[in-house]
Amino acid sequence: MATRRLTRKEQIQQTILYPVDWIEERSGLVGGIKYFLFRKVPGDTNWFQTLGSATLTAFIVQALTGVILAMYYKPDPTIDPRTKLPVAYESMQHITNDLWAGWLVRGMHRWGASVFIILMFMHMGRVFLFGAYKYPRELNWIIGVLLLAMGLGEGFTGYLLPWDQTSYWATVVGVNLNGTAPFLGPFLAQFLNGGTYINSDTLSRFYAIHMLMIPGAIAALIGLHLYLVIRLGVTSPPWSKEAAGTGPLDGHTPNGAVGRSGLSRFRRGK
């Protein structure tokens, strides 16, 4: 059989597609990414529905800048005998004043924290006003509330890290606020302090909670949150004629394929 020589365009295409095909054949990941990104959504989705991905972006910015800050920050409350300043405070000043673009990365992390919290609340408000928390998405609302709590926990633990007067006394007040919760409050406060008072272990304790414990939980919960978004589909705005969530769910069985129906109901709605 005579084989036709490939055109230049085809050659380039093959070169690009070869590694993609190689990965797809062995992992199915390319199909998975397509399934994740190229979903059917209602025709009249709205700019307000980008608040969720904006929140996700804010979290990714926090995670990346946080990892970089962790390369220079030292969670050590002892006093440096040379400067008479705590090592943690000194390292924070070093990041801000001495290191190239340190002020920028720390500023992104510091102000980005507020952006993250504000976006979470705006996203929550959108979901509430669009009625997107209703059946079958109640579980995703609950996961979202857990994410909000985790985000506030990040704010609380991160605030101590500069180890200046503001952060120290704000943490004293915050820990004691936890302490006033009925019954288990005093135990919670003592757990947070790592003792009766803020002590030499408290800063590294807050640092570990801030950069390892809660971010891990947030990442896992975001995974669940997105899984449910993909499985259940995107809600139409309340004024939509497509009326998502009010059409019959095909395959609606106790353990049936709600996810498929979540997509197909938009196709049939047209």
Add this chain to the structure above:
Amino acid sequence: MTEPHDDHPHVPGPSLWPVGFAIGIVVFLVGLIISWWVAGLGAVIALAFAFLWVRDLTAGTALAHAPDVAPETGGAAADEPAAAAVHDEPEERYPRSKFLELSTLGLGGVIGGIVTAPAVGFMIAPAFLKQGQKDHDIGPLTDYPEGKYLIVTYMADASQGEVSRRTAFVRYNGQLKGQPSFTIISNHCAHLGCPVQANGPLDEKNTKHIGDVTLIPTVSIAGFGCPCHGGQYNTEGNRTAGPPVRALDRYSFSIRNGHLFIGKPFSVSHVDGAGASAVIHKWTFSFPGEHVNGLESWLYPIQPPH
């Protein structure tokens, strides 16, 4: 009847009752601040609308007609071939395979437990064990003039360094039954633990340093005030204004070889009288913001080991 059930699986109809419920809650909360009468009215409104709301929610749902729904769902599931497959008879299984499955899960659980228990214990236990503080020498008795407060700071645990520095207001009250009497008040506000300040001028020129202890004399002070949320206390540490829930904490003390030693802290609900003849109503050391007596103290039945 089946169609509306399919259309609105679990979504209740629009209702104004939650609005009334919310108004009731707001009236109740406002009433807690201004008067019990208003609080009662709010509670009645909230309860009435909550009843109406719940009645609306339960009408025409599974809660009201449980028997109607159950067979319907079962029938729908049987029509679906995919779902029917789930109800198929499970494959016959060998006892060995069951045993292996159970032992894998069981062993995995045991290994997980053995690894997790000490790790979680290590995370929690140090916060509760070996608490409390040793008595600390805060200088000779001759440094404490009668009837004047001194601001004393000291390092509670030298191995922890400056982070363990604490502040107390110490006043010598003269002799009581042949023994020296001291008032030692903690600077931790009984609201949320901010550092209360002496209300009055300090004599900072005559500050003394004895090792890690610093003594700052005061000229004359009218009490203590908190910079964070405005709590005010008189010279005995009794709350006079603001949000604190009790008097300022105090420290026990002892005297050895002519030196004053600061001891363990304890909480105080209030103090009657003043100076050496004061009657201190003493309670177990509690975190700031916790009532130590009265109805609200029932919220904090157990204190962790401090």
